[in-house]
Amino acid sequence: MNALIDVVVERLTRMLIPRPITMRATEGDFELDGTTGICASAELAGVSAWLQGALRPATGLSMGESSHGSIRLSMEPALGAEAFQLAVTPDGIRIEGGDAAGLFYGCQALLQLLPPAVFRRSKVSGVRWVVPAVKIQDAPRFAWRGTMLDVARHFMPKHDVLRFIDLMAMHRLNVLHLHLTEDQGWRIEILRYPRLTEVGAWRRESQVGAEADARGDGRPHGGYYAQDDIREIVAYAAERFITVVPEIESPGHVQAALAAYPELGVTGEQLEVWTRWGINPNVLNVEESTVDFFTNVLDEVMELFPSPYIGVGGDECPKDQWRADPRTQQRMAELGVQDEEALQSWFIRRLDDHLTAAGRRLFGWDEILEGGLASGATVASWRGMTGAITAARRGHDVVACPDDGAYLDYRQSDSADEPIPVGIVLTVADVYGFEPIPAELTKDEARHVLGGQANIWTEHMDSPRMVDFFAFPRLCALAETLWSTKERAYDDFAGRLDEHLARLDALGVEYRRPFGPLPWQKRPGIAGRPSTPDQRAAHIAQMVANIGG
C-alpha cells in the first residue's frame, strides 16, 4: 500500500502539518463518507468516542464504531510515550499510538489533514472530506507542554475554560496550570472555609490599565468554580490528556483570602479583595494556625486534582510586614529562623512536607529557590532562565516559562495600538524562538527541564475575547516550540501558521491579526507599562540577585 503514499515523513517533529501535505490531492487520498467507521479496541473507546465526536458535527457522518471501520486506531507501545504514527491510503486511515495520549495526538493530526471546516460545529455543505495520502511519525520533544491560565485576576466562566482546554488539546498541549487564587480573587470553592468564595470571589472594582495611579472602573467583578465545576474541568481535561495543575498562592498574593479571614494576615486588619494590580504588601502570617489553614485547603485541592504537581505559588512575597511585626519577629526567634527570606522558605517547606507526605510534588515559582526544598519540588522559572539554571543545577525539575519568551500578556508589537501594552515586545516569532533548555546546562542537568509553558496573566484581559487576542496565535507557536526539535525555522512555521489561522477562524478564535489588533481589540487611552529589553533585563537582574547560582 505504501506505494501510493506520496509523502512519507518518518519524523515530522512539527505540530502544524506542513502545507504541501494538506494542499495535495492524489489518487492515494482517502475520502470520508457515509460508510466510514472507526475501529478501535475497548481500551481505546475514549479516544475513539472523542474522534467520532470531533468528526461528526462538520462532516455530518456518524462514524460509528465497527470492526470493519476504515479508520483504525491501535496501540504500538514501541513508539514511546505520546508518540504516534499516522498512515493514510485509499483503503483507510491507520493511527497507532505509543500510548493513548499519542493516539489522541494522531487524531489531532488527522483533523489538521482535513479541510479547516472540519472544526465547525454543524454540518458544512459542499466540502469533500479528503485526507491526503501520507505517512507521518511523530513524538513531542518535551513531556511538559503547558499553559498557565490566570483565572484569578479575571474570572473565566467554566464553559470558556472548557473551550480553552479544547484549544490546548488541538495544539497538543498537555498541562493546564490553573492560577486559582490571587490578591484580586479566590476562584475555587473550599468547603471547610466558605468565606474564601463568599467574600473572596469578587472585588468591588478593577484598576483600568497598568499605571500605578490608574482609575478604578467602579464595576464589581467576580465568580468562582464550585467543586463540581472543578471536577468537571479536571475530567474534561483528562479526557483530552491534559493534566490540570492547581495553584493556591502563598504566602503573598493572598489578599482575597485575607479579606475573607483577616486572622490569616500579619496585621489582622479587615481588608477588601484587592482592586489594584501589582505587588501587594499584605501577606500571610506564619502562625501554626495559618499553616494548618493552608494545608487544609491543600487537602481539598488534592482531593479534587489528581495532578502529581500541586502549585503553592511562592512568588513576589514582600517581606516588609514580617520585618515590621513584633509577633513575626518573635515567631522567627522561636523557629530559629535567621531572616525573612528564610522565613518564607520555612513556610513553603511546611507546605512541601505536607504535599510530599501525601505523595504529591510541590510546584512553585522560582522564588521558592530562595530556601531549601524537598527534592521533588518543581520550579516554574519565570524571571528569565536564571531560575531554570539554578534549579536544574540543584537537582530540581524545572518548567521553563521565562517572561521574555513565554509571557503572553506582554505586548505583541511596539505599536501604540496594542491594547494596554506591558513588558517587552514578544512577537509570534519571538515565542517561536524560545528554547526551554538553557545552553549553560550540562546534559545531565538539562534532563531536569521537563518542558515549558506559556503564562497568561489576565490583569488586562477582562473577557475570554481578550484572552483569545493575547493567546493566539502566539500559543500556536509555543506549542510547536515545545513539541519540535531544536532545529526549526520561523519562516517555515510562518507558512504553516497561515494555513492554521483558517482553523482558528473556523473555531471563532479572536486571534491577533498579523497587521495588529482589530479596531475593537484596541484600548485607546488606557496606559500600559511597556519596557525596553534593557529595562526588563535590569529589573529581572535585580529581582534574581538574591537567588544565587
Add this chain to the structure above:
Amino acid sequence: MNALIDVVVERLTRMLIPRPITMRATEGDFELDGTTGICASAELAGVSAWLQGALRPATGLSMGESSHGSIRLSMEPALGAEAFQLAVTPDGIRIEGGDAAGLFYGCQALLQLLPPAVFRRSKVSGVRWVVPAVKIQDAPRFAWRGTMLDVARHFMPKHDVLRFIDLMAMHRLNVLHLHLTEDQGWRIEILRYPRLTEVGAWRRESQVGAEADARGDGRPHGGYYAQDDIREIVAYAAERFITVVPEIESPGHVQAALAAYPELGVTGEQLEVWTRWGINPNVLNVEESTVDFFTNVLDEVMELFPSPYIGVGGDECPKDQWRADPRTQQRMAELGVQDEEALQSWFIRRLDDHLTAAGRRLFGWDEILEGGLASGATVASWRGMTGAITAARRGHDVVACPDDGAYLDYRQSDSADEPIPVGIVLTVADVYGFEPIPAELTKDEARHVLGGQANIWTEHMDSPRMVDFFAFPRLCALAETLWSTKERAYDDFAGRLDEHLARLDALGVEYRRPFGPLPWQKRPGIAGRPSTPDQRAAHIAQMVANIGG
C-alpha cells in the same frame, strides 16, 4: 410492561418535568449502563447522534447505535407535529415522535428525567444514571416558541451563540430571532457591501447606563459573523430544530449602515456608528438605489437563512428627517405618497414585495401595521398586545412579545440592586403569567397568533455573562408558558423551577438568584431608567395611538 410504570401522564403539558417524577425510585426504573445502546432508523440518525452526544460526556457510556439498543427512537406521525411520547420501563426507554422535532423534545425530556449532572461535559463519578418509570405524552401549545437575541447592541461571539442555542433547545424553544443590525453595529458579512462590516461592525465607545446624559466608556466594541459563521449557526440551530429568523433593520435603526455608506441616508452626512442608546433620528432615504441596496442585502440574507420568515425591522423610525428634507418631500410627491407614515409603509411594502416574490414572508415589529402589507407579512407585537389584536383582526399572523410580558431586559425586581434597571418590574412569575392570545380575539382571529417570544435587548448586557443573568430563569418560565396549556399555576412551576436550577448550575448558566443579583452581577452607580406600570402604559398608549384598531 405498563404495570410497572407508576406515573402515567397522558398529557403533561409542562416543559419542566414535575419534581415527584424525577425524585422517585421504584423497581420499574431503568438504569443506563455500559450495555445501553440506541436503536433508531436511518432517517432518525440525526436525533440519535445528538442523543448519543448528549448522554456520553457525563455518563461516560458510549451508547452506540444498535438494533438491540434499549433506548428505542421511532416516529409515530399520529401524535402530531412536535409531539412525543416517552415510556420508561425496566426493559428500556421508548421515545416516539410525531415528527423528528417531537422526537428531539422527547430526548430533551429524557435528559430532565436523569440526574442534573447529566448536563456536565465530562464523566461524573458516583452517580447512578437511573431514569424513573414513567409514561409521558406531550405536545406544545404554540408553533412559534422564540427568543429574540440582540447581537447588534453587544456582539455575542459565535461559540456563545451556539451555547445559547443549546440552552434554547433544552427548553424546547424553536425560533431564534437574530437581531443582526442596529444603529450601534452591523453584525453580518454582506459580500456585496463589505464596508457594512469593515466600518459598521464596531463603534468607538458605548454609553454607560440608560440616562440620556450618561457618559461613554471610551472603549471600542465590535465583532461580526462571517457568512460561514452564519451558515454554521443556522445549521447548528436546525440540527436542534430551531429556525433562525434573521432581522435586518430598516428604515430606522440604521446608523451603522449609514456610517459605512452615507449615501443611504437622508442628509448624506458622514456619521459614525452610534455610541448612544435610544431612538436615533438618522434614517434611510427612500431613493430607488437605497431600496436596491436593501433588497440586495436581503438576497444574500435569504441565501444564508432558509427561514420562511425574514425580518426587516420597521420599528421606531422617526420621521423628522423625511419631513425636513426637500428631496424626500419631492420623492413623496413623485410616488404619490400622502405623508411620512405612508412613506414608511411604501418602503416596507417594497421589501415585502421582494421577499414575497422570493417565496418568503416579511417579519416585522408592530409599527409595520401603520400601512398596508402583503397578507403573508407576520407581525411581532411588542408594544403590549395592541399590535397583536390589530394584526390578527386584519388577518396577519402574529408573534406575541409584549414588552410587559416578554422583555427580558426589563428589571427583575424593584430593588436598587438590579443592574441598570429599565422598564417595569418583570419577575419570573410575571413572565410565567404571560398569555400570548389576547382575550379580545375571536377564535378565528386567535388562530393568527403563532406563539410568542422573549426579546433580549442587550444595550445593558455587555457580555454573555450578563445575558445569562437577564435571560435565566425567566426564559425557562417563558418556554413553559409557550409550551403549556393556559391552565397552569406559578406555584406548581416554582417547585419544578427549583429543581431545574440544578440543571442550569451543571451547565454553568449564571442565572439571577431568587434573592437577587450576586455581588458581581450588580452595577452600582450606573443609572437605569425604571418606569412604573402607569408610566409604561401611558408611554405605550402614546406610541400605539396611530395604529388604529
